[in-house]
Amino acid sequence: MEKKWWHDKVAYQIYPKSFLDTNGDGIGDLRGIISKLDYLKKLGIDIIWLSPIYKSPFVDQGYDIADYYAIAEEFGTMEEFDELLAEAKKRDMHIIMDLVINHCSDKHEWFQKALADPDGAFADYFYFRKGKNGNPPSNYRSYFGGSCWEKVPGTDKYYFHMFAKEQPDLNWENPKLRQELYKMINWWLEKGLSGFRIDAIINIKKDLNFPDFAPDGKDGLASCWKMVESVDGVGKLLEDLKKSTFEKYDAFTVGEVFNMKPDELPEFIGETGHFSTIFDFSAHTLTDGEHGWYDAPKLEFAKWRATIIQAQLETQKYGFKANIIENHDEPRGASRFLPSYAQTPDGIKMLGTISLLLRGIPFIYQGQEIGMRNAKWNSMEEFDDISTKDQYHTAREVGLSDQEALEVCSRMSRDNARTPMQWTSGENGGFTKGTPWLKVNPLFKDVNVEAQEQDPDSVLNYYRKLVALRKSDELKEVFTYGEFLPEYENVDGVMAFYRKDESKCILVAANFGKDAATIKLKSEIEKVWLSNRIDGTVDCEKDSLNLRSCEVVVLELE
Numbered sequence: 349m350e351k352k353w354w355h356d357k358v359a360y361q362i363y364p365k366s367f368l369d370t371n372g373d374g375i376g377d378l379r380g381i382i383s384k385l386d387y388l389k390k391l392g393i394d395i396i397w398l399s400p401i402y403k404s405p406f407v408d409q410g411y412d413i414a415d416y417y418a419i420a421e422e423f424g425t426m427e428e429f430d431e432l433l434a435e436a437k438k439r440d441m442h443i444i445m446d447l448v449i450n451h452c453s454d455k456h457e458w459f460q461k462a463l464a465d466p467d468g469a470f471a472d473y474f475y476f477r478k479g480k481n482g483n484p485p486s487n488y489r490s491y492f493g494g495s496c497w498e499k500v501p502g503t504d505k506y507y508f509h510m511f512a513k514e515q516p517d518l519n520w521e522n523p524k525l526r527q528e529l530y531k532m533i534n535w536w537l538e539k540g541l542s543g544f545r546i547d548a549i550i551n552i553k554k555d556l557n558f559p560d561f562a563p564d565g566k567d568g569l570a571s572c573w574k575m576v577e578s579v580d581g582v583g584k585l586l587e588d589l590k591k592s593t594f595e596k597y598d599a600f601t602v603g604e605v606f607n608m609k610p611d612e613l614p615e616f617i618g619e620t621g622h623f624s625t626i627f628d629f630s631a632h633t634l635t636d637g638e639h640g641w642y643d644a645p646k647l648e649f650a651k652w653r654a655t656i657i658q659a660q661l662e663t664q665k666y667g668f669k670a671n672i673i674e675n676h677d678e679p680r681g682a683s684r685f686l687p688s689y690a691q692t693p694d695g696i697k698m699l700g701t702i703s704l705l706l707r708g709i710p711f712i713y714q715g716q717e718i719g720m721r722n723a724k725w726n727s728m729e730e731f732d733d734i735s736t737k738d739q740y741h742t743a744r745e746v747g748l749s750d751q752e753a754l755e756v757c758s759r760m761s762r763d764n765a766r767t768p769m770q771w772t773s774g775e776n777g778g779f780t781k782g783t784p785w786l787k788v789n790p791l792f793k794d795v796n797v798e799a800q801e802q803d804p805d806s807v808l809n810y811y812r813k814l815v816a817l818r819k820s821d822e823l824k825e826v827f828t829y830g831e832f833l834p835e836y837e838n839v840d841g842v843m844a845f846y847r848k849d850e851s852k853c854i855l856v857a858a859n860f861g862k863d864a865a866t867i868k869l870k871s872e873i874e875k876v877w878l879s880n881r882i883d884g885t886v887d888c889e890k891d892s893l894n895l896r897s898c899e900v901v902v903l904e905l906e
Contacts (some may be wrong), residue, residue, distance in 0.1 A: 349619070349667075349829070350619065352598075352624065353598070353600075354395070354442075354543075354600040354709065355623055355668065355709075355828050355829070356534050356598075356711070356819065356824055356827075356828040357394035357395050357442075357709065358392055358393055358394055358395070358704075358709075358710050358815050358818065358819065359393070359394065359395040359396070359397055359444075359602075359670070359709060359711045359712070360393040360395070360396055360397070360708065360711070360712045360713075360714070361396075361397045361399065361545075361675055361711055361712070361713045361714060362381060362396060362397065362398050362714055363376075363399045363401065363676045363713075363714060363765070363766060364376050364377070364380075364381065364398055364399060364401050364423055364765070364786075365409065365410075365422075365769065365786075366379055366714070366769055366779070366785075366786065367381055367384070367422075367714055367769050367783060368380030368381065368383065368384060368609050368768050368769060368771065368779060369779060369780035369781075369782065369784075370383065371840065372771040372780060372781045372782040373422070373780075373782055374780050374782040374783045374784045374785045375422045375423075375780075375785050376423075376768070376769075376780075376792060377422070377423050377424050377428075378401070378419070378423050378424035378425075378429055378431075378432055379424060379428060379430040381398070381432060382428070382431060382432050382435055383434060383483035385435055385439055385441065386439075387797070387846070389439050389440070389441065389737055390812065391712075391717060391811065391812055391815060392812065392815030392816055392818075393441065393442060393712070393815075393817060394440075394442060395441070395442045395444060395542065395600065396436065396441060396442070396443050396444070397444045397446070397602075398443065398444070398445050398446065399446055400413065400445075400446045400448060401419055401420055401423045401429070402414075402415065402416060402418060402419065402420060402446070402448075403415040403418040403419065403420050403421075404420055404453060405514065406453050406546050407420075407451055407453070407512050407514040407515070407734070408492075408511060408512050408514075408515060409513070409676075409733075410446075411446075411448050411515070411547060412451075412452070412453035412454075412455075412511075412512065412514050412515045413452050413453055413456065414452070414453040414455040414456050415456070416452075416532045417532065417535065417670075417775075425795055430539070433539070433540045433541070437540070442542035442600065443540075443541060443542060443545070444541065444542055444543040444544055444602075445541060445544055445545070446544065446545050446546055446547055447533065447544035447545065447546045447547060448547045448548070449518065449529050449533075449546075449547075449549070449552070450464060450510070450517060450547065450548045450551045450552050451509065451510070451511060451515040451516060451517045451518055451548075452516065452518060452519065452551065453514060453515065454513070454514045454515070454516055458470050458473045458474075458525075459473075459474065459516050461833070462474055462476070462507075462516075463500065463501070465713065466503050466505055466569075469524075472519060472522050472525075473518060473519055473522060473524075473525045473686075474507050474508070474517065474518065475508035475515050475516075475517055475518055475519055475554065475558075476500060476505045476506070476507050477497075477505060477506055477507075477508070477558065478504055478505055478506075479497075479504060479505070479506055484496075484497035485497055485506055485508075485558050486491050486558040486559065486575075487560045487561065487563065487568065487569050487570055488510075488558070488561075488562050488569065488570060488571075488572040488574075488575060489510070489565065489567065489569035489570060489572060489593065490509060490510055490511060490513075490572060490734075491510055491572065491573075492512050492734055492735055492738050493738035493742065494513075495569065495601070496508055496509055496510055496572050497509075497596050498513045498746050504799070505705075508554075508863070510548075510559075510572050511548075512550055512734060515884075517551070517554075518552075519624040520552040520554075520585050521554075521556065522552065526588065526589075526592075529589075530589070530592040531591050533589075533593040533594075534592075534593055534596070534597075536590075537593065537594075537596075537597040537599055541599075541757070542599060542600055542604075543594070543599035543600035543601050543602075543624070543858070544594075544601055545601075545603075545604065546601060546602065546603045546604060546623065547604050548604060548605050549586070549604065549605065550576060550582055550606060550607050550608065550753050551576055552582065552720055553576070553579050553580075553581055553582035553585060554575065554579065555575050555578060557578040557704075558575070559575075561574045561575070561578075563610045563761060564639075564799070564877050565639065566745070567725065569746075573606070573607050576607050577607045577609075577613055580626065583612070583615055583622065583640045586622035586623075587622060588614075589622075590622055592880075594854070594874075599624075600624050601623040601624045601625075602615065602623065602624060602626065602627065602670050602709070602711075603622070603623040603624050603625070603626040603627070604626070604627060605623075605626040605627070608626075613662065613663065613666055614665075614666040614667075617666055617667035617668065617669065618656075618666045618667055619661070619667070620661055621666075621667060624668075625667070625669055625670045625709050626669060626670065627669065627670045627675075627711075628659050628663070628669040628670065628672070628708065629661045629672075629674055630655045630656070630658070631652055631655050631656055631659075631677055632672075632841070634647055634648075634651055634652060634655060635647055635684065635760075639740045639742070639746070640739055640742040641742075641743065641756050641757065641759075641760040642739070642742065642743035642746060642748055642752075642756050644756075644759075644760060646896035647684065648686060649687075649841060649860050649861075650840075652685065653836075653837070653843050656702075656706070656843075657834045657837070657845070659790060660706060660707055660708075660832040660834075660845075661832065661834070662742065663707070663708065664707055664831065664832055668707070668708045668709055669708045669709075670708060670709045670710075670711050671703050671704075671706050671708045671710050672703070672711045672713065673699060673700070673703050673707065673713070673716060674686065674713045674716060674765055675711070675713050675765065676713070676762065676765050677762050677765070678690065678762065678765060678768060679722050679759065679760055679761060679762070679765065680715075680716075680720055680721050680764050680765060681699065681713075681716065681739075681791045682695070682696050682699065682716075682719055682720070682721045682723035683701055683721045683759075683764070684722075684778045686699055686860075687862070687876060688862075689862055689897070690860065690897070690898050690906055691721060692898065693719060693805075693806070693807050693810075694880050694898040694899070695835070695882040695898040696719040697759070697807060697810045697811075697814075697857075697900065698806050698858045698880060698899070698900040700716070700717075700810070700811060700858070701814055701856065701858065701878070701880070701900045701902065702808075702843055702856065702858055702900070704815065704817060704818055705827060705847065705854075705856045705902065706832065706845075707830070707831075707832040707847070708761045710815075710818070712811070715763065715765075715769055715770065716768050716811075717808055717859065718770065718795055718796065718797055718800050718806075718807055718808050719795055719807040719865075720767075720770060720791070720795060721789075721791060721795070722758065722759070722764040722789075723758075723763075723764055723767050723787070723790065723791070724752065724758070724763070724789075725758040725788060727754065728754060728757070730741055730787055731757065731761060731765055732766070732785070732786050733761055733762045733763045735761075735762060736757050736760075736761040736762065736763060739756070739757060739761075740754070740756075740757050743756050743757075752791065763786060764785055767786055767787060767788060767789040768780070768784050768786065768788050768789075768798040769797075770788070770789065770791070770795055771797045771798060772791040772792075772796050772798040773774065773792065773793050773796050773798065773799060775795075776788050776792075778788075778790035778796070778797075778798065799853070805882050810880065811876065812827065814827040814878065817877055817878055817902065823852070823854065823877070825848050825849060825852075826848070826849045826851075826852040826854055827836055827847055827854075829849065830847040830848050830849040830852070830854070831846075831847070831848045831849065832845055832846075832847060833845060833846040833848055835855070835857075835870075836857070836867050839862025839865060839867055840861060840865070841859055841860050841862075841863075841865055842855065842857065842858065842859055842860070842861070842865050842867060842895070843857075843858045843860060844867070846905075850905060853904070853905045853906075854902060854903070854904055854905075855869075855875070855901075855902070855903045855904075855905055856900070856901075856902050857893065857895060857896035857900065857901055858895070858899070858901075859896065859897060859898065859899050859900075860898070861897060862897055863897060864894060864895065864896050864897060865894075865895045866892050866893065866894050866895070867892070867893050867895070868891055868892055868893075869888075869891045869892070869893055869905065870905070871876055871905045871906045872891075872905065872906045873886070873888060873903050873905060873906075874902070874903075874904045874905060874906050875903070875904040876901065876902075876903055877902040877903065877904060878900075878901070878902040878903070879899070879900070879901045880898075880899060880900050880901075881896075881899065886903070887903050
């Protein structure tokens, strides 16, 4: 495998709106991010991914972009962004931004021009189609509920949107539009950006006939992703994108890719793949409901373990995936992937160890490193997220009570990840001196950076050790390029694997069970690299390793 600059890096996702507010308006800002670069450096972070900071009406938290060349004033100025780039560079850190090019905002100049002349050139930057028999052109349901088609005022046409109606989809079959997007991407890369996280990118290829599908809900509509899965040819568009932009700058790209066809992995992340890497969402999809959050299945440990192992074995044939526990679109991983008895500092350290030492690029989401968990939500009024509101209505429509629907949303809402970062035990968790845009998780009094800085056994200090171990001179090679080999798959509650190359064999073993577990080691322990026991020891007799509930160890074997 040809070695790339990003292979051995550790990334950190910042949700700017909730990271740190320095001007008291209740919204996080660029100045707040700049002030915490040393904190991130100490954690061992190399790549910082910023969720959207472009000018936007914020219908979908900035994923509706009104101007690709402007910073939203809520976050600061372009001068401050340039300062952030320069300060990150001084610390040998890279900045990547969100790239949202499946759709834009309905307030974008292109869409405004399209509405002004629905038969003109700009209308072809989007999908304007005539309805059928007084109905929309097809029966697709958007990701946020309701039809994917919205009436173009004063005409018999509709425009297409897979997300909110304020997010019209861009027509990637139009070469002029593509060139406009490539010019914008190259402008940011010229500025000194190191790459992008690429949003919802598989959706750019449409079936231009927009055929109906069999309804899959009581509303008579069919999920729009069925069209995405039925159409071929996205690879051609993605290659054109790569060759016209990323490739020229050796940029790091991480794709948000759902609905990929089973045999397409090498095309996406192989030696000459469309992207540097894509996120591994396989574990997250285990709690996808068939019809919504209300029928989401409970997570089963055995399935979770098997899913991660399968993804690792499949991926290492071709390249790297990006490993996550949580992000801005998911509830908190500690609340989702750990049973209630394991939602403790030890359990959180254990989950982090497994994720960071898998083969692939580790991504840490803000607050994960201190063990932030889901918030307690008292009413639907406390939520901000557009998707959560849609899921609440869906749950109510199928007969759940208000309280039951609230509980579903409390468990699954994206707002769990968007509550402000917990810096201190003071007012608003140290996030803002004003009124926070979204409520602060009440757990901030106990779970915050300030308290954990003082505690050598805190989740934060453990994460620092864990990242340092992954990047250490002795182990960097095996954790970056070493093979992943599962072990002890037949032992209930144990997740274990080797990371192995010619010179080293590292065993990572964790006990997710409620009871202690014993495993037989295949060879002698040469060194204990890490343990989440306070004294850092392991309990071993002859060739038997005893693991307490929620214990994880990293051992070098002979």
